[in-house]
Amino acid sequence: MNIRRDQRHFRRPWFWLLAPVVGALAGVLYALIFNLDIVHSAIRGAFIGTPIILYERGVLFSGSRNAIREAATPVFVPATIAIYGLMIVVGNAAAGTALHHLFRYMQTAREAMAMSDSGLLYSLAVSAVVAFVFRVSDLIGPSLFISLLLGRYHRPTREERIFLFLDVSGSTHFADQHGDLEAQAYLGQIFNALAAPVRRTQGSIDDYIGDMALVTWPMRRGMRDAACLRCVFDFAATIKAQSSAWQARFGQVPQFRAVLHCGWVVTAEVGLERHKIAYFGDVVNTTGRLETLSRTLGEPVLVSADLLGSMQGLPQDFAAEHLGFHVIRGRNEPLEVAAIRLR
Structure with a gap:
């Protein structure tokens, strides 16, 4: 009964729209800060943000997520950021591949998959803030x-x-x-x-x-x-x-x-x-x-x-x-x- 009801929840259109929209907004903010192409940054943000939000909602790696959330805060924050970092790398690679094939972004897909230092630091900073917010949310409800x-x-x-x-x-x-x-x-x-x-x-x-x-x-x-x-x-x-x-x-x-x-x-x-x-x-x-x-x-x-x-x-x-x-x-x-x- 529990599984079926969760599946119905995940099939709601707004659930699947929320993750890429939030990620795209983070990408737009990055583009505005560093004066970059908004569309490209939004797409990259959507690819990076979606797996992170799905992870937080228990869709991805739910077993690991639950174990980490039970840990003490000094363990929870770095472990969560490490998982976020992995998702950032994978999401950025997927975004670069999509941008290259759909928009002919960069000469090769490998170049499009590359991530700038500012992009990595920005993603990790946002991830740290997100991890802290979720921790506080967990502690007080x-x-x-x-x-x-x-x-x-x-x-x-x-x-x-x-x-x-x-x-x-x-x-x-x-x-x-x-x-x-x-x-x-x-x-x-x-x-x-x-x-x-x-x-x-x-x-x-x-x-x-x-x-x-x-x-x-x-x-x-x-x-x-x-x-x-x-x-x-x-x-x-x-x-x-x-x-x-x-x-x-x-x-x-x-x-x-x-x-x-x-x-x-x-x-x-x-x-x-x-x-x-x-x-x-x-x-x-x-x-x-x-x-x-x-x-x-x-x-x-x-x-x-x-x-x-x-x-x-x-x-x-x-x-x-x-x-x-x-x-x-x-x-x-x-x-x-x-x-x-x-x-």
Whole structure:
């Protein structure tokens, strides 16, 4: 299911247009700086930029990319620049060949494939900036990074959002058996596995609190084809597919509980020395208390009737079992909940 959905994403026309367009724009900027032919530079930029962007989107060398992204920053930046450098050389050679045969650029293809010192330094400098930007984006989350850049929440904004609290079951017992350092490695690998399902469903990991991850979506984005629910079951499928590796590394396969709720919150940028996007309102507190209820009910995936009703029907591959109304601490009115399962 995950692979098919990723393939649909990659087949979208805008996805394949974005990479060469961004690369071409970098080439145009280079031409303007060094007073060169804009068309030739744009074509060269497109050939160089496209593989780099496809690499960052996980289309090229996804295994190496994921391993490098898990590394410490002193390893991540030079390793990423080295890969970018390889792509620059290959992309430039392909661009030179194309320019020679299509536009009779230079007398031979070999001459057209040559790269000037300024071109190499410019490409490496842009690559270093791109690597640093992606690293910062990884550390604070892509959605938060873009929101901070745009100043979207510099003034408090009221918006409707979906919240997912995903709690790792048995993490305290694991820590008692194996120690805190091994428990942190265990949780780190679990949260790494969560990143891809969240990215595929266009969600944002807002925070990690102990053994729990808080994920959020804008209402419309999380509702689209039940994306917020697909995130949970994609994550479960990822864990199951790698069960033998989990068993070999940690002696057990992770289990988790997931609760989802939605509603209106006030979203605002807070902090001076350390900026953060924070959510204010009863919705976040209620979602957290639903996690306790899911433990009591023994249901691994629990959603509020508010969220279920907003979806106006589940996709055919999901089934909901209504579990009635329950008193939630801090709420005046009982909240109706339902368990979600795959058919």
